[in-house]
Amino acid sequence: MAEQRSDVISWDEFFMRVAFAAKLRSKDPNTQVGACIADTDHRILSVGYNGTPHAITDEAFPWGDSDDPLNDKHSYVIHAEANAILNFRGSLKDMQGATVYVTLFPCHECAKLLVQAGVGEVVYLDDKYAGTMDNLISKRTLDSCGVTYRKVQMPHGLS
């Protein structure tokens, strides 16, 4: 009888790899973010990454930081989590209690969107803005709304 495989990746690893693949599509030179939303039956509901509104071309887009909001990328980028919610083609009731896998801890604006979309859990890879005001607001929002969050374990790595 064939031996059973012992190195099968977990659901957490699988969905985080999907989120990681999504972030590879991002044109942001500084921070690429991917998000994958999976339901409680381990089905992928949607995927997104941080990018421009569809009619704005990469060439026309200011991909840098600037004190001038007109020339600052943050004024224009749609966040990975927002794109994942917008890309979802099903009914929002199917997203109740879903888990979002994100390569970067969600900002406070995304935290609000995820709560309102019904997501019940956030699993993140990196929390590089931990301790910033935005990050504290995000965590307070999630805590207040009963959305749990945890850092993913990737025993097989990401390659």
Ligand SMILES: O=c1ccn([C@H]2C[C@H](O)[C@@H](COP(=O)(O)O)O2)c(=O)[nH]1
């Ligand atoms: O919740 C989040 C927070 C940020 N992003 C995106 C938005 C930007 O494209 C980058 C952040 O750029 P920095 O140069 O690190 O400020 O990440 C997101 O998709 N989701």
Ligand SMILES: [Zn+2]
């Ligand atoms: Zn965000």
